[in-house]
Amino acid sequence: MTVDQPTASRRRRWWPVPPSLLVGIAPLVVFAVVSIVRSRPSDDYPSLGRTVDSVVHDLVVPEAIVAGVLALVVTGLGWWRIATVDPSRGRPRWTMVAPLLVVGICIARLPLVDWGGKSVRYFLLLTVGVLLVGVFEELMTRGVLLVGLRRRLSEIWVWALSCVLFGLLHFVNVLAGAPVATTVVQVVFAASFGSTLYLARRLTGNLLAPVLLHAFWDFGAIAVSASGPGSVDFFLVGLLGLASFAVLLLGIVAGGLVAWRDDRPRRLRRRWRAVPPLEPVAARGVEAGLPAGVA
Numbered sequence: 001m002t003v004d005q006p007t008a009s010r011r012r013r014w015w016p017v018p019p020s021l022l023v024g025i026a027p028l029v030v031f032a033v034v035s036i037v038r039s040r041p042s043d044d045y046p047s048l049g050r051t052v053d054s055v056v057h058d059l060v061v062p063e064a065i066v067a068g069v070l071a072l073v074v075t076g077l078g079w080w081r082i083a084t085v086d087p088s089r090g091r092p093r094w095t096m097v098a099p100l101l102v103v104g105i106c107i108a109r110l111p112l113v114d115w116g117g118k119s120v121r122y123f124l125l126l127t128v129g130v131l132l133v134g135v136f137e138e139l140m141t142r143g144v145l146l147v148g149l150r151r152r153l154s155e156i157w158v159w160a161l162s163c164v165l166f167g168l169l170h171f172v173n174v175l176a177g178a179p180v181a182t183t184v185v186q187v188v189f190a191a192s193f194g195s196t197l198y199l200a201r202r203l204t205g206n207l208l209a210p211v212l213l214h215a216f217w218d219f220g221a222i223a224v225s226a227s228g229p230g231s232v233d234f235f236l237v238g239l240l241g242l243a244s245f246a247v248l249l250l251g252i253v254a255g256g257l258v259a260w261r262d263d264r265p266r267r268l269r270r271r272w273r274a275v276p277p278l279e280p281v282a283a284r285g286v287e288a289g290l291p292a293g294v295a
Contacts, residue, residue, distance in 0.1 A: 019082065019148065019151040020148060021148045021149065021152045022148070024148010025148055027144050027145075028169065031140065032169060032172060035172040036172055036175060039176040049225070049226060050222075050226040052119070052125060055122065055125045055126050059125075059130070059132070059133065060125060060132065063129060066136050067135050067136040067139070070139055070144075073144075077144075083139065083143035083144050083146070083207070084207040085206050085207070086202060086206070089202065089203055089204065090199070090203050091261055092258075095203065095257060095258055097254070098196050098247060098251040098255075099199055099209070099251070101250070102193075102196055102217065102247055102251070103213065105244055105247060106213075106216045106217055106219075108240060109220035109224055113220070113224055114227035114228050117228050123223070127215075130214075130215040130222070133214065133215065134212065134213075137166075138201075138207055138214055141169075141194070142198060142207060142210050143207055146158060146201075149161055154263045155262040156260050158259065159198055159255055159256060162198060163191045163195050163198065163255070166190055166191060166193075166197075167188065167190040167191025167194060169190070170183065170187050171183060189244075189248070192249070192251065192252055195252045195255035196213070196248060196251030197213060198258075198259075199251060199258060200213050202255075202258050203258070224237065
């Protein structure tokens with residue numbers, strides 16, 4: 001028994017790996033570096049996902065690889081539970097309106113898709129591709145990254161930095177042939193969308209909701225862009241775009257509110273820590289011959 005106890009103690013100490021800020025940020029940094037190295041200015045980013053070949057080679061295959069690698073990393077860290085499940089759900093509950101409105105916009109975009117212009121195989125592969133994107137990016141940013149940030153920062157900073165880093169990650173699209181102006185808009189949009197995805201995790205208590213919401217959004221965005229020019233009502237697309245920015249603005253406010261509310265116990269502890277204890281004051285009053293209760 002005396003020999004086995006130190007061994008068991010070492011195993012409990014080293015696995016799972018304790019939450020760490022550096023470990024939490026590492027997958028995002030590695031992915032950004034690899035994306036920068038692999039990107040070429042000659043890449044045709046605007047044509048992403050418009051054909052079956054593009055869906056397979058630009059979405060399904062690379063996303064399956066990176067999602068599989070990240071899954072192995074999370075398994076090695078022993079972080080599956082803390083990276084995918086929150087111990088308590090966020091409040092207030094009305095903030096769920098923001099993710100639900102995003103779902104509504106995703107549904108409203110479906111009639112704009114040229115369903116007859118693409119094969120069933122295309123839409124099935126696109127569904128697989130966007131699900132892999134959702135799994136990888138959400139596990140990386142709303143999963144592992146949140147675990148690392150929570151190790152050192154308050155929840156309001158965890159929310160803000162996870163959204164900003166998620167947005168900045170899309171800057172690498174410039175190196176893959178995306179126009180600079182379009183990429184800047186995409187970065188701002190992604191950072192705003194990150195707040196709604198954060199809400200989806202906090203309000204449901206698990207990572208499945210943001211994964212599905214992310215995949216649903218990408219499906220509509222890619223499918224509409226892949227539709228033929230004559231089959232898309234650009235007026236309705238513009239209206240949905242304006243509605244999207246309004247909804248994502250609500251998501252920013254709601255996400256910040258949920259994170260701020262989560263930090264309330266910490267703020268209360270810091271406030272009461274600054275109040276001097278009453279016992280020494282009362283003891284000095286008694287020693288000085290003052291009446292009891294006089295300070």
